[in-house]
Amino acid sequence: MEATGTTNPRTDTRDLLLDTAERLFAEHGIDATSLRTITSEAAANLAAVHYHFGSKDGLIQEVFARRFDPLNEDRLQRLIAREQEHGERPVPVNEIEEAFIAPALKRLRQPESRHFMKLMGRVFGDPGKMHDFIQYRFHDIARRFIEALAKALPELEHNEVLRRFKFMLGVMFIVLMDPMSQENLPDNLASSHCDLVSDETPLSSVVSFLSAGMKSGTDAGLQVGTHKS
Amino acid sequence: MEATGTTNPRTDTRDLLLDTAERLFAEHGIDATSLRTITSEAAANLAAVHYHFGSKDGLIQEVFARRFDPLNEDRLQRLIAREQEHGERPVPVNEIEEAFIAPALKRLRQPESRHFMKLMGRVFGDPGKMHDFIQYRFHDIARRFIEALAKALPELEHNEVLRRFKFMLGVMFIVLMDPMSQENLPDNLASSHCDLVSDETPLSSVVSFLSAGMKSGTDAGLQVGTHKS
DNA sequence: GTCTATATAGCGATAGAC
DNA sequence: GTCTATCGCTATATAGAC
Numbered sequence: 001m002e003a004t005g006t007t008n009p010r011t012d013t014r015d016l017l018l019d020t021a022e023r024l025f026a027e028h029g030i031d032a033t034s035l036r037t038i039t040s041e042a043a044a045n046l047a048a049v050h051y052h053f054g055s056k057d058g059l060i061q062e063v064f065a066r067r068f069d070p071l072n073e074d075r076l077q078r079l080i081a082r083e084q085e086h087g088e089r090p091v092p093v094n095e096i097e098e099a100f101i102a103p104a105l106k107r108l109r110q111p112e113s114r115h116f117m118k119l120m121g122r123v124f125g126d127p128g129k130m131h132d133f134i135q136y137r138f139h140d141i142a143r144r145f146i147e148a149l150a151k152a153l154p155e156l157e158h159n160e161v162l163r164r165f166k167f168m169l170g171v172m173f174i175v176l177m178d179p180m181s182q183e184n185l186p187d188n189l190a191s192s193h194c195d196l197v198s199d200e201t202p203l204s205s206v207v208s209f210l211s212a213g214m215k216s217g218t219d220a221g222l223q224v225g226t227h228k229s
Numbered sequence: 230m231e232a233t234g235t236t237n238p239r240t241d242t243r244d245l246l247l248d249t250a251e252r253l254f255a256e257h258g259i260d261a262t263s264l265r266t267i268t269s270e271a272a273a274n275l276a277a278v279h280y281h282f283g284s285k286d287g288l289i290q291e292v293f294a295r296r297f298d299p300l301n302e303d304r305l306q307r308l309i310a311r312e313q314e315h316g317e318r319p320v321p322v323n324e325i326e327e328a329f330i331a332p333a334l335k336r337l338r339q340p341e342s343r344h345f346m347k348l349m350g351r352v353f354g355d356p357g358k359m360h361d362f363i364q365y366r367f368h369d370i371a372r373r374f375i376e377a378l379a380k381a382l383p384e385l386e387h388n389e390v391l392r393r394f395k396f397m398l399g400v401m402f403i404v405l406m407d408p409m410s411q412e413n414l415p416d417n418l419a420s421s422h423c424d425l426v427s428d429e430t431p432l433s434s435v436v437s438f439l440s441a442g443m444k445s446g447t448d449a450g451l452q453v454g455t456h457k458s
Numbered sequence: 459g460t461c462t463a464t465a466t467a468g469c470g471a472t473a474g475a476c
Numbered sequence: 477g478t479c480t481a482t483c484g485c486t487a488t489a490t491a492g493a494c
Contacts, residue, residue: 013459013460020476028357029260029355029357029358031258031260031261032260032357034486034487034488035487035488035489036486036488044460045459045460045461045462046461046488046489047459047460047461047462047489048460048461049488049489050488050489051459051460052459052489055488055489056487056488057487065372094485095436121354122354122355124354125350125351125353125354125355125402125406126258126351126354126355127406128256128257128258128261129258134452159428160434163430163434163438164434164438166403166404166494167253167400167403167404167435167438167439168429169403170399170400170401170402170403170404171396171400172399173354173399173400173403174396174398174399174402175396177354177356191331199388205389205392205393206396208446209392209393209396209442209443209445209447210442211445212441212442212444212445212450213438213439213441213442213445213447214438215435215441216437216438216440216441216442217441221441222451242477242478263468263469264469264470264471265468265469265470273478274477274478274479274480275470275471275479275480276471276477276478276479276480277477277478277479278470278471279470279471279472280477280478281477284470284471285469285470290463360476439469459494460494461492461493461494462491462492462493462494463480463485463490463491463492463493464489464490464491464492465488465489465490465491466487466488466489466490467486467487467488467489468481468485468487468488469482469485469486469487470483470484470485470486470492471482471483471484471485472481472482472483472484473480473481473482473483474479474480474481475480475481476477476478476480476483
């Protein structure tokens with residue numbers, strides 16, 4: 001299929017602006033990234049942003065809109081698949097965790113979406129910025145996973161399930177922004193001493209940590225964490 | 230004792246600026262808070278910031294310096310106390326977790342330091358801003374706790390201990406910034422539906438979640454998480 | 459659709475009177 | 477120590493030629 005019209009074969013300016021903005025937002029933060037920096041790195045004109053997106057805010061919205069929903073749709077489909085497998089019985093905690101974490105971790109390793117994942121981690125810590133956007137579009141998916149967790153952990157009171165779900169979000173976001181990975185560390189710390197983490201975080205490590213935490217204090221917590229082959 | 234000189238009995242302008250900046254930084258972010266906003270809310274003059282702190286950056290440094298080290302000193306003293314209790318034997322994981330989490334949670338509930346704790350959560354997610362400052366002054370305390378964890382969990386390879394320590398930081402920061410508490414939610418979400426968390430997070434909830442996660446896959450993980458009265 | 463030129467506003471910082 | 481006034485800069489945004 002063709003593009004919108006008379007555009008040339010190479011990447012559209014619009015997409016190039018989105019990609020560049022996404023990367024710079026993730027690296028330096030949204031506030032700290034000016035439209036001039038974006039258009040300069042994208043070899044585009046300053047006015048192009050306003051032509052394509054109306055405003056910087058419009059650009060930010062678009063950067064989020066194109067990747068946020070697919071991520072959560074992936075999560076939801078995985079959860080639904082597990083629920084259908086287990087019928088009436090609750091989905092095991094570690095399968096719920098995996099359904100939530102795997103889509104994020106997968107995208108963190110894809111070159112085209114890893115910048116966005118880092119950006120998500122960043123924005124989640126900034127209640128002022130895109131918080132409304134994320135909260136609003138994240139609400140349903142959160143509810144679905146909380147319900148699955150509550151069903152898998154019937155001994156926990158509802159508030160405790162909510163708290164542990166929040167803890168899980170904390171773990172996910174620390175993985176997303178990876179504040180201690182080599183590439184993010186200031187040179188003086190990265191070079192001189194040790195030691196704080198080097199390799200990329202394996203899915204199994206996150207899932208087993210979270211599953212154990214989720215089950216702590218319940219009967220399920222007394223068993224071995226992983227009983228799935 | 231008297232103040233520096235001819236200042237009047239009420240709170241010094243300098244301290245008032247620090248308190249106001251701390252609160253506004255925590256609420257809206259550092260970038261989004263202008264010196265004009267700070268001095269306006271503090272009923273002080275714009276030039277007062279440069280007189281007392283030299284620059285906005287100087288103000289930011291002072292906001293951090295006065296509370297960051299005492300927090301970590303509290304953590305360290307608690308860890309040392311536990312280590313002395315147990316002599317050569319490793320400190321149990323849940324006691325390590327408590328030594329790390331309790332000082333943060335305590336301050337989150339003190340009116341004079343809760344803004345700073347929220348600010349810490351915010352800044353940790355912003356690798357560009359005070360990251361060097363935090364990384365540098367946090368390095369020693371991180372190493373001490375990682376060593377204690379490695380000693381308590383000898384079955385884990387070193388990288389896995391580092392990863393789980395990082396997960397713990399994620400949980401702590403999600404608790405600090407509390408992105409889903411009622412007061413932070415946009416009105417439309419807070420009022421309309423449910424449910425996402427209401428009360429303040431109890432220390433026991435965080436410690437039991439983290440201890441179970443830390444021990445997952447080890448012999449210690451097969452036992453009941455809490456064996457301390 | 460892309461460009462130049464510019465409008466408008468806010469920022470941190472400073473000089474100098476008091 | 478505190479104030480007013482202002483400098484110099486950069487930001488987003490826009491108007492209008494091509």
